Amino acid sequence: MSVPQPLRGRLAIAAGLSGLLFVACSEPRRPELSYTLSANSKQLLADAPTAQAQLLGTLGMLFGSPADPSYAVPEEWIDDERNPNSGLAEMSEARQAELVAANQRAFATAIAHVEKGEFALVAPAREALDLQADWAPIRAGYDEIAAGVKKGTKTQADLDKYVAENKADALALFTDWYPSLRESAELYRTQCLHCHGTNGDGKGSTAPYLSPAPRDYQRGAFKWTALNDKARPRRADLYRVIENGVNGTAMLSFKRFSPTQLEGLVDYVRMLSIRGETERRLAGSFDADEGFKIEAVQEEYLDVWSSWDKSDAHVIAYDGEVPASTPEVIERGRVLFNDATGANCVSCHGVKGRGDGASAMEVDPETGKPVLKKDDWGNQLSPRDLTGGIYRGGDRPIDLYRRLYAGINGSYMPAHSTIKDPQGNRKVTDEDLWAIVHYVRSLAQGKRL
Amino acid sequence: MSLLNPSNGWWTALAVLVAALLVLVTFVKYTRLWLVLLIGLVPVLGVWTFVKAPEWGLWFPEDVSTHGKGMDQLFYMIMWMVTFTFVLTEVALVWCVFRYHEKVPGKSLFTHGSHKLEMIWTAIPAVALLVIAFAQIGTFKRIKFENHWPTGGPYSAQKPIAHVIAYQFAWLMRYPDENGSFDSVDVVESPFDFVVPVDTDIMFHLKSRDVLHSFFLPNLRLKQDAVPGMTIPMWFKATKVGEYDLICAELCGWGHYKMAGKLIVKSKADYDAWLAQKRAELKSNGKADLSNMEEGQ
Ligand SMILES: [Cu+2]
Secondary structure, rough: OOHHHHEEEEEEHHHHHHHHHHHHHHHOOOOOOOOOHHHHHHHHHOOOOOHHHHHHHHHHHEEEEOOOEOOOOHHHHHHHHHOOOHHHHHOOOHHHHHHHHHEEEEEHHHHHHHHHHHHHHHOOOOOOOHHHHHHHHHHHHHHHHHHHHHHHOOOHHHHHHHHHHHHHHHHHHHHOOOOOHHHHHHHHHHHOOOHHHHHHHHHOOOOOHHHOOOOOOOHHHOOOOOOOOOOOHHHHHHHHHHHHOOOOOOOOOOOOOOOHHHHHHHHHHHHEEEEEEHHHHHHOEEEOOOOOOHHHHHHHHHHHHHHHHHHHHEOOOOOOOOOOOOHHHHHHHHHOOOOOOOOOOHHHHHHOOOOHHHHHHHEEOOOOOEEOEEEEOOOOOOOOOOOOOOOOOOOOOHHHHHHHHHOOOOOOOOHHHHOOOOOOOOOOHHHHHHHHHHHHHHHOOOOOO | OOOOOOHHHHHHHHHHHHHHHHHHHEEEEEEEHHHHHHHHHHHHHHHHHHHHOOOOOOOOOOOOEOHHHHHHHHHHHHHHHHHHHHHHHHHHHHHHHHHHOOOOOOOOOOOOOOHHHHHHHHHHHHHHHHHHHHHHHHHHHHOOOOOOOOOOHHHHHHOOEEEEEOOEEEEEEEOOOOOOOOOOOOEEEEOEEEEOOOOOOOOEEEEOOOOOEEEHHHHOOEEEEOOOOOOEEEEEEEEEOOOEEEOOOOOOOHHHHHHHEEEEEEOOOHHHHHHHHHHHOOOOOOOOHHHHOOEEE
């Protein structure tokens, strides 16, 4: 068919426009995701390609795939009725009740439709894959009868009966919903993956452009917890970070999702972290002659789990009331902050707290030039400028107290509660720490806007 | 059902329609009928989408403020004026296409313009603008005039309930300490959540730390740019307990989308309890985390 010349341009535009429209309207593309080995394991197993495949297979058995993640359940847990695949069992009854209330708020529209028997108008959330799957048969039954009513083979009474019979189940689906790992992985895919990566190694596609870099969960190390001794985070620690974000970084607040969804994300972040740690250990224990030991797999897996179970014992709390922030206390804090033989914050954070102290630098062995020290992940890290009043780990005095007490896990900021004088006494007492906290908070005063 | 849901067949139907029309105008010789249909479709679709919008959930969110009514009335007034003009000009356009599609026999008219016509189409919009200008004075005054506080006097002289600080990329609400001071270590900070009591005149100061942001409460019909270096006093009164969107309405950098906060309207008692709890948290020694734990959390 020959197209007249002046119409060709228009035809091209028409084709282009409708093409664009079709692309915009089609279902979003969902690439198949799969877990891969971390750079660390690849390096350790560089000479053993079969071991790499073995490791990946083992991890697959322990943790499943991104499309269907699930933990392997060891036998003793089956006896204890411990189910690692749902965080719900770990929560107090009060928390579970809170989540039910949260579901009632989040699914208010769907619940209202179910209550009124308008099953045709109920649409479960897109990420909630299992919820959709559970809802589908109820809806299908309803649609079938509704079609029958139209054709005259069924009556309205049949439909009402069906609604009455299924209402309770339908309501429970929404109010008692707790995301499975699969559903949380789906939410993670849409919200977190572009920064934190499919494996949770912090190597998402946005990551190269961010400073600080997104957290690599695979070491099990998290910075902003309430814990001492570099303990693995509690649920509450992860929850707080995901809910509030990390102030002053690219890690944003996900408050717009319901508490139930956030708890699900906690489950999934923990899984990525446990998977990463298990992988690190297995790759580290690989022996070129003997390969992997089968017994070691179960042992390491349980060991990693147990380090996550014990975190509650490491919460930092202070015995007694928090000292008031009087001018005298703040002045005492200033002196302590600058005391080179004691707390010595000044060595890193600088005289004015601007984060320009000399101890933050080291000599680059290659160039011989001074560079910033690195954190455990190998990223250069500067001590915080304390005059801005932006604290990543939370801005309550107790949050700062915990930072000073335990240091910042994964960074080179030391735990000041462990600095001892030659007699073995603490150089910086708890009272000193509080004075420093009040001083640090006062640094931002008036400049905070 | 939302039209914006991409899995919705509506979009596909629309795409097919548009594509079909485009192909038609490309291949089919421009007949008068086609052109009239095509151009006539614009006002019809235009008006139809407006009529249908509330049904699709694309219309105004619930109004929970004392400002909202006046703002909405202004909006509707302007919308009716615009709709009238739009339909009128579209009808004229369709008529012209219909009437003058084929060359009318005879000599064309040559004109340098018409003074009278120009007077008319300058005067009519000018009058329309004047009408709008006068109509909005009352509403604007009530919401933005410095000296209009509901109980009298300039509202900038009131004690702000909080400082609302916009920065890349977050909202930070700072509530004063017990002595009403904002320059104190005991200031209560509430990131992203702007908590206020219901049925109370709320006055706050809006500031920006870095670039232009815009404070936008769709449910209260309140919007104001946050300008670095300026402290902008603002006020509103929320009339219904609940959680509402607080968004940044000025593209402020790559993380603009992160600036989604909440306006949380609480009863007076709940608000006081919330503030007291936030103040108590400043004195927390961390034991609360231990007792949570004993409950099994
Ligand atoms: Cu902004």
